[in-house]
Amino acid sequence: MRTKILAVSFASLLVACAGLGTKLETPEVSFVGIKALEANLFEQKLEVRLRVRNPNEMGLPVRGLDVDVELAGEPFAHGVSAREFTVPAHGEAEFDMIVTANAATALIRIAGGDRKSREAVAYKLKGKLSTRLGMLRSIPFEESGTLPIGSIFDKPRKAD
Numbered sequence: 254m255r256t257k258i259l260a261v262s263f264a265s266l267l268v269a270c271a272g273l274g275t276k277l278e279t280p281e282v283s284f285v286g287i288k289a290l291e292a293n294l295f296e297q298k299l300e301v302r303l304r305v306r307n308p309n310e311m312g313l314p315v316r317g318l319d320v321d322v323e324l325a326g327e328p329f330a331h332g333v334s335a336r337e338f339t340v341p342a343h344g345e346a347e348f349d350m351i352v353t354a355n356a357a358t359a360l361i362r363i364a365g366g367d368r369k370s371r372e373a374v375a376y377k378l379k380g381k382l383s384t385r386l387g388m389l390r391s392i393p394f395e396e397s398g399t400l401p402i403g404s405i406f407d408k409p410r411k412a413d
Contacts, residue, residue, distance in 0.1 A: 277386075280313060280340065281306040282320070282378050282394050285347055297354040299330060304347045305382070307340040313384065314339050315346075320380035322352060324400075329376075330354035373399045 285302040292298070301322070307313045315338050322330040332352030340346045376398060381391040 277389065277392070278308045279392060279394055280308065280382060282318075282380075282382075282396050283398060284376060284378070284400055287400070290351070295355065297330075299352050299354055300349055301330075301332065301352050302347060302349050303378075304345055305340050306345040307342060309342060311342050312339050313342075313382075314386065316383040316385055318350065318380060318382055320350075320352070320378055322354075323377040323379070325374050328355075373401050376400050 281304075283304050283306075285304050287302070288300045290298040290300050303318070303320075305313075305315065317333065317335045317337070319333045320331070321328070322332075330352040331354075332350050334348070334350035336348055336350065338346055338348060377395065378397070379395045381393045383391050
């Protein structure tokens with residue numbers, strides 16, 4: 254009886270893994286925009302619009318996202334989103350999430366840079382996508398690029 258249960262469990266595991274294909278490529282996560290919501294001396298609430306590109310041949314059911322943001326090589330913000338959406342196969346999806354920043358160090362570094370570094374700033378997004386893909390519960394990612402400084406300093410608006 255025990256052997257039968259083990260055999261059925263193993264067969265179920267093989268079927269579940271076969272549904273994932275041979276290799277799942279890491280999705281790409283990038284900035285679309287960033288907007289200040291609230292700000293005080295110690296903490297800033299920002300609305301970040303992100304794009305998730307899925308290079309895989311199957312849809313990617315996202316349960317949420319946990320992300321750390323660096324600007325100019327300095328820790329800048331952290332956010333967690335429980336918003337669910339699906340990124341189509343070989344497609345992309347955009348979504349908004351709220352992050353909390355303590356921007357003082359990064360802003361001082363940007364302000365102290367040369368003219369070119371004050372026009373655009375290097376960023377890094379690092380985190381994980383939580384999924385609904387059977388045994389694959391989260392996918393780590395790390396992306397980097399540059400943002401125009403003007404997109405970081407949009408006017409704050411009051412939170413609802």
